[in-house]
Amino acid sequence: MLRTEANRRDFLRWLATAGAGLAAAGVAPAVFAQEAAAAGTGVVVVTGATLIDGTDGPARPDSAVVLVGDRIAWVGPAADVPPCGSARVVDGRGRYLVPGLWDMHAHGIDYEDLWPPLFLANGVTGIREMQGYDENRVTRDKIARGELLGPRVVLASAIIDGPVSLLGPPVVKVADAAEARAAVRTAIAQRSDFVKVYFYLPKDAFAAIADECRRHGLPFAGHWPYRLRLLDAAKAGQRSFEHLFGLPIATSSRRNEILARLDATPFDPKAPRDFFNLARELDRQAAQAYDPAAAAEHFAGLNTYGSRLSPTFTVNRVISRPADAYAHDPRLKYVSQDIRDLWADRLPLFTPVTAAQAAQQEAYFEAQLRLVGEAHHAGVGILGGTDCQNPYVFPGFSLHDELGWLVEAGLSPRRALQAVTRDAAAFLGRAHTAGTITPGKEADLVLLDADPLADIAAVRRVDTVVTAGRVLGRADLDRLLADAEAAASRPVTAANARSVRLPVHGCC
Secondary structure (H helix, E strand, O other), X not given: OHXXXXXXXXXXXXXXXXXXXXXXXXXXXXXXXXXXXXXXXXXXXXEEEEEOOOOOOOOEEEEEEEEEOOEEEEEEEHXXXXXOOOOEEEEOOOOEEEEOEEEEEEOXXXXXXXXXXXXXXXXXXXXXEOOOOHHHHHHHHHHXXXXXXXXEEXXXXXXXXXXXXXXXXXXXXXXXXXXXXXXXXXXHHOOOOEEEEOOOXXXXXXXXXXXXXXXXXXXXXXXXXOOOOHHHHHXXXXXXXXXXXXXXXXXXXXXXXXXXXXXXXXXXXXXOHHHHHHHHHHHHHHHOOEOHHHHHHHHHHHHHHOOEEEOOHHHHHHHXXXXXXXXXXXXXXXXXXXXXXXXXXXXXXXXXXXXXXXXXXXXXXXXXXXXXXXXXXXXXXXXXXXXXXXXXXXXXXXXXXXXXXXXXXXXXXXXXXXXXXXXXXXXXXXXXXXXXXOOOOEOOEEEEOOOOOOOHHHHHOEEEEEEOOEEEOHHHHHHHHHHHHHHHHOOOOOOOOHHHHOOOOOOO
């Protein structure tokens, strides 16, 4: 026992003097050592793994990462770590260590018995929740306070749309600039991390949102506002465009013709989905008339304004296939019956019915893949998000699907992985605290059983997840999955069904 305690003191002394990277990050290594000593068991060493740190550097075999509390304290060769005393040691030999993953378009974190454990069990340690309301603000705060185990949450405002909208409460409908500015101020009061804009915003309301966000230093992102050109929205400051809506039109030889038709078509308050259906059909047609010159112009504009594309291939794939294509997905065991019933009811609004329609939607999806590949090769930033909570898009699991689609689109496995680690953190303004395995950053890590740079499908083979310094081994992750399955199988009543209490089922 005395020798173990001496080893621990020696290890902490080494940590306090070996932390050049911590000092460069503005963190005092000695403070880390003191905190670890006070905590007693606050040091974790992941050793022997091949390190894929999220940067452009090569993979580093036989590496070690030292964690103190919820921070990364040291990164280097495993041979250079001294005896660790009472530190917890995670054996990474034969495995691959990557930064924690971010789902950059998610919904439903307030399904607290289901969504948070499913994210973590799949290595997703952070999400961008794309619609804010009272329930998920409460959940975000529980996670931040350590009262609920779940991923870090970057939370949107309520969706802000025009007086005509596809959505009901709690969407905020604004008819003019004054109402739009008030909506942004409410978002700030609710501690929203960004403002979410939607399809049917009038031009003057959109301009007011952009100006008010700029005045308060608050980012905004969301869907293509139909009454604006995509590049006009990007120039005004829209940080990301979700689901590729409008991208085929903007890169088509038919661009001017299609946009003129949409401009001339009013939004019908009695049938708001009609305009959406028209725009989606014209988008599909435009995808078959790709114009390299128009695309180059559009991609250059996105690069100039720094706007990103969030393809959400996973949800796009679901709606490109017949409604029954996913009815027997084994991951449904983690989804409660009320959500499954809702999915079965809503999905036929979007999916093809006839063989001809299915072929058209298949071609549309393939064109979207090609477009994202072209955008990536033109230097446009790509975000990896799933739109989970929409039909057959599953928390955590579907981010693995999304990474596969990004590679199918033309990103290398490394670039796809960076899209949900380093690049996600940079987009969120967290590059100094997250996204790479670097001293001083948050201790969010995933240990994989196979090499994701050789095959991106390796992200499905999760051995261990570290979230805010808490180590979840394979047995812990299996327990999270089992608990989520048990929660999903409980009888649904009006008292415990969130989808009954709150009419929010995803924004898309």
